[in-house]
Every structure is written in C-alpha cells, then in structure tokens.
Amino acid sequence: xxxxxxxxxxxxxxxxxxxxxxxxxxxxxxxxxxxxxxxxxxxxxxxxxxxxxxxxxxxxxxxxxxxxxxxxxxxxxxxxxxxxxxxxxxxxxxxxxxxxxxxxxxxxxxxx
Amino acid sequence: xxxxxxxxxxxxxxxxxxxxxxxxxxxxxxxxxxxxxxxxxxxxxxxxxxxxxxxxxxxxxxxxxxxxxxxxxxxxxxxxxxxxxxxxxxxxxxxxxxxxxxxxxxxxxxxx
Numbered sequence: 001x002x003x004x005x006x007x008x009x010x011x012x013x014x015x016x017x018x019x020x021x022x023x024x025x026x027x028x029x030x031x032x033x034x035x036x037x038x039x040x041x042x043x044x045x046x047x048x049x050x051x052x053x054x055x056x057x058x059x060x061x062x063x064x065x066x067x068x069x070x071x072x073x074x075x076x077x078x079x080x081x082x083x084x085x086x087x088x089x090x091x092x093x094x095x096x097x098x099x100x101x102x103x104x105x106x107x108x109x110x111x112x
Numbered sequence: 113x114x115x116x117x118x119x120x121x122x123x124x125x126x127x128x129x130x131x132x133x134x135x136x137x138x139x140x141x142x143x144x145x146x147x148x149x150x151x152x153x154x155x156x157x158x159x160x161x162x163x164x165x166x167x168x169x170x171x172x173x174x175x176x177x178x179x180x181x182x183x184x185x186x187x188x189x190x191x192x193x194x195x196x197x198x199x200x201x202x203x204x205x206x207x208x209x210x211x212x213x214x215x216x217x218x219x220x221x222x223x224x
Binding site for chain 2: 046
C-alpha cells in the first residue's frame with residue numbers, strides 16, 4: 001500500500017465549478033502538507049503549503065488538513081480553463097529526512 | 113531569477129550507455145533532490161542531499177549515482193542505462209528549515 005493515495009482522475013468539470021481534490025495518507029508522522037500544480041511537460045510548481053491541521057486560503061484556492069482522519073483536500077473555487085493541470089499532493093515529517101512523499105496526482109480538466 | 117535549471121531537457125540513450133543529468137539552483141538552498149516521475153506512480157525520490165558534501169538514498173536509488181559538486185549543483189549519473197530508467201527526471205531544492213521544494217523543468221529520458 002502506498003503511503004499517500006490520490007485518485008488519478010481525470011476529473012472533468014465545467015468552467016466556474018467548485019473543484020475538490022483529495023489525498024489520504026497512512027504515515028502519522030507527516031506534519032507538512034503541500035499541493036503542487038503541474039502543467040503538461042512542465043515541472044511541478046508549489047500551490048499551497050500547510051503545516052499540521054487546519055485550513056489555509058489563497059485567492060480561489062483553499063487547502064484543508066484533517067490529521068485525525070489522515071485526509072487532505074484542495075478546493076478550487078470558480079474554476080477556470082487555465083486550472084486544467086495535474087494536481088499533486090505532497091507531505092513530509094518534522095524530523096529526519098525532509099524529502100517529500102507524493103501522491104500519484106489527479107488530472108483536472110476545466111471545460112470552457 | 114532562474115530557480116532550478118536542468119540539462120539536458122531531452123535525451124535518448126541506448127541500453128548500456130551512460131550519461132549525467134545536470135542540475136543547478138541559484139536560490140542558495142542547502143537541500144537538493146532527484147525524483148523520477150512515471151505514469152501512475154507520482155514522483156519518487158531517487159537521491160537527496162541535505163547539504164554540500166552529503167548524499168543519501170531515496171526510495172528508488174538502484175542504477176543511479178549522484179554527486180553534490182558544490183552548494184549549487186547536484187548531478188545524477190546513470191552508469192549503464194536500462195529501458196526501466198525511461199522516465200522524466202526532476203531536480204528540486206529546498207531552503208534551510210523549509211520542506212517545500214522548488215522544481216526544475218525536467219529531463220525526459222528514453223532508453224531504447
């Protein structure tokens with residue numbers, strides 16, 4: 001079983017819809033949670049960063065972390081065709097190796 | 113500001129050939145990483161370097177070697193390429209005390 005599970009999609013939504021992307025994880029040592037956006041044939045770019053549990057909002061994006069359920073979410077409001085990309089969740093622990101463990105990514109398509 | 117720069121962007125190798133993937137960052141980051149990305153597998157850590165002069169194995173190190181040449185540069189070497197090493201390779205870096213990583217644009221490697 002993978003440490004981080006993510007539905008690969010593809011997820012297709014109409015422009016303006018609210019998008020919900022999710023990851024579950026098994027390692028209770030994870031403390032730092034990130035969402036990356038990756039456009040086709042490009043490198044991942046950091047979208048959201050959250051430490052421990054709680055919510056974080058940045059414009060149309062909201063990241064939620066529920067450590068008790070080992071579940072993280074990314075919400076995109078008023079989705080745009082330019083949001084069409086693969087979204088990768090990533091996480092790491094507080095001590096030891098700080099390298100990230102990634103989910104496999106969810107491909108999102110926003111239809112105009 | 114270039115961030116993380118990888119060379120080459122594309123490469124085709126024959127089985128058994130060797131090559132070195134180059135990575136340089138200009139953000140004065142201590143930690144650098146090499147990941148590979150395969151369909152449905154997300155990004156998997158090959159090697160990482162927490163600081164100049166140190167390197168450690170990640171999740172999938174077999175068939176690879178690395179060199180942390182200085183604080184800016186971290187190279188990945190394939191001594192005898194195999195078709196299973198066909199992948200997209202990403203270099204990343206992160207700063208002291210931070211876990212979020214910044215990625216290069218990737219090297220698409222095909223081994224035939």
